Amino acid sequence: MKLLSKSTYYFLLLSILTMIVGGALLYFTIKSIIYRKIDNSLITEKTIIQNQIEQIDTIPDFDATFGHQIEVKFLNYPLRNFQSIKDTDIYDSRSNSFLPYRYMFFSGNTISKKGYIITIFQVSSEKRELLRNINLYMFFLFFSLLLISILINFPIARRLWRPFYILVSRATKFDIQSDKPLDLPFTDINEFRQLNKVFDQMAHKMRNDYLNLKEFSENEAHEIKTPLAVIRSKTDLLMQQKNLNKESISLIKSINEATTRLFKLTHGLLLISNIENQSIHEKKKVSLKQIIENSLDNYKEIMQLKKIKVEMEAMDEALVEMNEVLAGVLISNLLSNAVRFNVDGGFIKCHVDDRYLIFTNSGLPMTIDPEILFRRFHKASDNPQSVGLGLSIVKKIVDSYGMLITYTCRDTIHEIKLHYRLNGDS
Amino acid sequence: MKLLIIEDDRSLCRSINDYLKMEGHICEVAQTLHQAIYKAEDNIYDCVILDIGLPDGSGLDIIREMKSNKLAGGILIISAKSSLENKLTGLKIGADDYLTKPFHFAELSARINSICRKNNFLGMTEIIFNEIRINTNDNQVYVNDKLLNLTKKEYDLLLFFMANRNIIITKESIVEHLWGDDVILTDSFDFVYTHVKNLRKKIIASDGRNYIKCVYGFGYKFSDS
Numbered sequence: 001m002k003l004l005s006k007s008t009y010y011f012l013l014l015s016i017l018t019m020i021v022g023g024a025l026l027y028f029t030i031k032s033i034i035y036r037k038i039d040n041s042l043i044t045e046k047t048i049i050q051n052q053i054e055q056i057d058t059i060p061d062f063d064a065t066f067g068h069q070i071e072v073k074f075l076n077y078p079l080r081n082f083q084s085i086k087d088t089d090i091y092d093s094r095s096n097s098f099l100p101y102r103y104m105f106f107s108g109n110t111i112s113k114k115g116y117i118i119t120i121f122q123v124s125s126e127k128r129e130l131l132r133n134i135n136l137y138m139f140f141l142f143f144s145l146l147l148i149s150i151l152i153n154f155p156i157a158r159r160l161w162r163p164f165y166i167l168v169s170r171a172t173k174f175d176i177q178s179d180k181p182l183d184l185p186f187t188d189i190n191e192f193r194q195l196n197k198v199f200d201q202m203a204h205k206m207r208n209d210y211l212n213l214k215e216f217s218e219n220e221a222h223e224i225k226t227p228l229a230v231i232r233s234k235t236d237l238l239m240q241q242k243n244l245n246k247e248s249i250s251l252i253k254s255i256n257e258a259t260t261r262l263f264k265l266t267h268g269l270l271l272i273s274n275i276e277n278q279s280i281h282e283k284k285k286v287s288l289k290q291i292i293e294n295s296l297d298n299y300k301e302i303m304q305l306k307k308i309k310v311e312m313e314a315m316d317e318a319l320v321e322m323n324e325v326l327a328g329v330l331i332s333n334l335l336s337n338a339v340r341f342n343v344d345g346g347f348i349k350c351h352v353d354d355r356y357l358i359f360t361n362s363g364l365p366m367t368i369d370p371e372i373l374f375r376r377f378h379k380a381s382d383n384p385q386s387v388g389l390g391l392s393i394v395k396k397i398v399d400s401y402g403m404l405i406t407y408t409c410r411d412t413i414h415e416i417k418l419h420y421r422l423n424g425d426s
Numbered sequence: 427m428k429l430l431i432i433e434d435d436r437s438l439c440r441s442i443n444d445y446l447k448m449e450g451h452i453c454e455v456a457q458t459l460h461q462a463i464y465k466a467e468d469n470i471y472d473c474v475i476l477d478i479g480l481p482d483g484s485g486l487d488i489i490r491e492m493k494s495n496k497l498a499g500g501i502l503i504i505s506a507k508s509s510l511e512n513k514l515t516g517l518k519i520g521a522d523d524y525l526t527k528p529f530h531f532a533e534l535s536a537r538i539n540s541i542c543r544k545n546n547f548l549g550m551t552e553i554i555f556n557e558i559r560i561n562t563n564d565n566q567v568y569v570n571d572k573l574l575n576l577t578k579k580e581y582d583l584l585l586f587f588m589a590n591r592n593i594i595i596t597k598e599s600i601v602e603h604l605w606g607d608d609v610i611l612t613d614s615f616d617f618v619y620t621h622v623k624n625l626r627k628k629i630i631a632s633d634g635r636n637y638i639k640c641v642y643g644f645g646y647k648f649s650d651s
Contacts, residue, residue, distance in 0.1 A: 225506035226435050229528035233441035236531040239594050239644055240448065249643035260598050263528055298605060301579050302617050332606075 004157050008150060019142050023135070030134055034127045035102070039085055042104040045120050046083070053110055071119040079115030082107040090121070100124050163187035167196060174203060176210050177276055214273055221270040228266070232259050268389035272376075275326065275396045286324050288352050289314035291331045298332070299339050307345045314352035320420050322401050330397045333390045334359050334416060341414070357418040363409075370407040370414070427472040427542055428452045432462040432488065433504070434480050442475065445531045446538075449593065459483040463491055472542050473500040475534070478507065478516070486519060493520045500541035504529065530599035536589040553588055556650060557634055560588065569632035579604055580625045587638065587648035596645040622646060 001009075049070075083106035089098035105119040163185065170182050182203050184196040235256050244252070296303075296310060303310060320327065338348045338361040346362035374395040377388040391407075398405045404419040429451050433439040436457065443453050454469070456462035459482045466474065466488060474492070478485040489501055501521040503513075513524045522541045525534065543551075543562055553560040559568040565581055567574040576584065586595070586603050597618045604621070626638050639647045 222506045225527040226438065229506075230435065230438045230441065232528040233438055233445065233531060236596075237441055237444055237448075239596070240445075246643075253643050256596060256598065259528070267526075297578075301577060301621065305617065305620055 003161060004154065007157065008153065011150070011153070012146075015146050019146075023138065023142075026138060027131070027135055030131055034131060038102050038122055038124055038127060039104075042085060042102070042120055042122060046104060046106055046118075049118060049120075050108060053108070053116070069121045071121075073117045075115040075117070077115055078109045078113045079107040079117070081109075087124070100128055160189070163189065163192040163196065167192070167199060171199060171203075176206055179207070214276070217269065218273055221266045221273075224262070224266050228259060228263055231255065232263075235259065265389070268393060271329070272389070272393055272396050275393070275400050283321055283323055285319040285321055286327045287316070288318050288320055288327070288331070288357055289316055291327055292335070292350055292352070295328070295331045295335045299335060302339055303348070306339070306342060308339065308342050309347045311347065311349045314350065315354060318352045318354050318357075326397050330394055333394050334418075337390055337416075338414075343412075355419065355421045357420060359416045361414050362412050363414045365411050366409040366414070370409045373407060374405075427538070428454075428470070429538070430454050430456065430462070430465055430469070430471045430474045432456045432474065432480070432485060433477045434458065435477075442531075442534070445534075449535060449590075451538075457481075459485070459487060462488050466492055466497060467495065470497070471499045472545070473502060473538050475502050475504060475538070476521070478503060478505045486516065489516070489519050489521055498545075500538075500545045502534075502537055502541055504534075530596065530602065532586065532590045532593065532595040532599040533603055535593070536586050536603065539589040540585075553585075555588060555591070555637075558584075558629070558637075560585065569629055569634040572632045574628055574632060576625070576628060579621055580628070583621055583625055587646070590648065592647070592649045592651070594641050594644050594647045598645075600645065618645075 083104065085102065085104045088101050088103060090101050091097075092099045100123070101121045102124045103119055103121045105117060107115060107117045109115050167184055170184060174182065182200055184200060187193055187196065235252050238252055292312070292314065296312075335348075338359050341363045342348065342361055343363060347360075349358075349360040351358040351360070373391045376392045395405065398418065401420070406417050406419075408415050408417070429446055431439060431442050431446070431453055433442060433455075434457050439455055439457060443455055446453050454465060454471075456465050457480075459480045462476075462480070462485075474488070476485045476488060485503070485505075492499070492501065500523075503516045503521045503524045504527060505516075505524070506527045516524055522544065523537050525537055543553075551561060551563045553562065557570045559571070560566075561568070562585075567576055567581065567584060582604055583600065586600065597615050600618045600622075601615070604618075622638055626636060629638075630636055635650065637648050637650055639649065641647050
């Protein structure tokens, strides 16, 4: 849920709750005020009537005096003093409906000790209408206030939180490899200023650490190469000597193998860190079909030897915008993978269309999650010649061009699918 | 052939010198940019083997110097830097080839031979070794004047052997030569074995002698002794 909708949601909830409680409170207060007013006028009338009765000992002509209905009942025996006020509805023939009335009945005795019961009715419909009108008005007022405050609140909140949203979008686009600053705009809100500062510092530190690390690994790989070349050259020379005994031969052989392995490692790691320096690589439209065909040529004899059948269905116009050398490395690694882990008499199928490149090949069933193979130094074989970098190089290239690659394995069928055009329009 | 080795690492420089001398080349050595330019201007070399990272400057300057003075001779860059742009600038300003450290000497030899073959236009399009004749123009191999039907890999392999006569070459160097650095092949030694076997068979089938000898523990040696 968005922050803005969440705060609006709470605001609405609380406002409605306040409205219900406040409305009820208002309703009952006004109601009691109005009723007290009616009751007061009823009591006043009662006092007038009682005074008259006491003075003249008759019931005056009330209808003329008060203009509304009064019921009088005389009894022949005395009564206790008694009074009560109640609500009722009385049928009105003129408007053909029931009208709300408030009535008071009270009892007393005339001077001649005869009891009487008098009921005074007063129409309360007007007052109730007033009450209803007041309530409606309050309701309307409240809702307009609510609406206005939400309408005002939305843009204000949006304005207030703007620095935050900018920060989020910039931080999402943060690329550790580019030296573009986060570029957070100035804000006069202290909290956001602080947040921006923290993010800026973090980004700066991350980049520095990354660059240092990269520089270190590149330097290391480069510096290792010359001593490696010395070792290799010395073993090459040593090998040429005559009269080597079996033991020396096996020693030289071991040195040679270790050197080769070390070389493969540094070479692979350097290649990976090189791919990251994407900006230096010249891009152009390359034909995947062409590259696959060249690469297949490199493995032709090996595939013949392993009796691997190759099927190829490729669109000529399948062009990808990337560096030609890297495209070659990508295809070569994928193909070498398909050849290496194939079985004798197996098959390799290449499919290229304008969005996907799919390599399907036979092989042995896999017990591990094939996606793990994209990680560095994860080897599917225990062969000492393999250093476990092939597929992570592939992954690095794929990532650097924002493509997607998946590896699935069903029984003996392995499939690597490269989705190289994510937005099919470009 | 007369070669100039420009390499600042003393030990590596001596090894290259020893090896190339063993192959019968005449070698001179320079360890700084200054020395190298001085030597390159005074002598004519068939090929200059050049390390780019020199203590007193970039080896690329030597290439520029040689090209602007129109000095003959091929240029082979050997460098620890494998990055693409280094390779490209080197080749763009006139180097003939680029070899990444660490390399096998057999590979170095093959590259030098190939550069010299390309640069000497007259009469060098054929490599003749006893009854074997290789025409590098149209990539044809004849044994006793009979055309040999070789695959591309077998042809490359034969050329590689030719460049390293009487020298032991390892299976690793053959793999790297035939399939490149970026390729990792598990069963590659078997493939080398198969290719060598087929090549040998084809030469012998045309009444050629068996020149490719197995060397215990290391690999092969191409020699007629």
